[in-house]
Amino acid sequence: xxxxxLVDSKLRLSFETGVNEKGEAEYKVKTFSHVISETTADQLxxxxxxxxxxxxxxxxxxxxxxxxxxxx
Numbered sequence: 001x002x003x004x005x006l007v008d009s010k011l012r013l014s015f016e017t018g019v020n021e022k023g024e025a026e027y028k029v030k031t032f033s034h035v036i037s038e039t040t041a042d043q044l045x046x047x048x049x050x051x052x053x054x055x056x057x058x059x060x061x062x063x064x065x066x067x068x069x070x071x072x
Contacts, residue, residue: 004068009035013048014061028057035064 011032018026030051035044044064052059 002072007069008067010065011035012063015057016060017057
């Protein structure tokens, strides 16, 4: 039976930095690598909110990206 092994986990924060000439929103992304696998969504949210409060641009997106290897 196949199984998954967590390889890496990252936290990705997106900030809206302004508007381009077409009127579309522009974003800046900050990525934090090596997120501990036991970190809860609530802990990540609180960290993102605290980090976002220090930024000059508004925080618009918080994502956790987990990469797994699938093995037999």
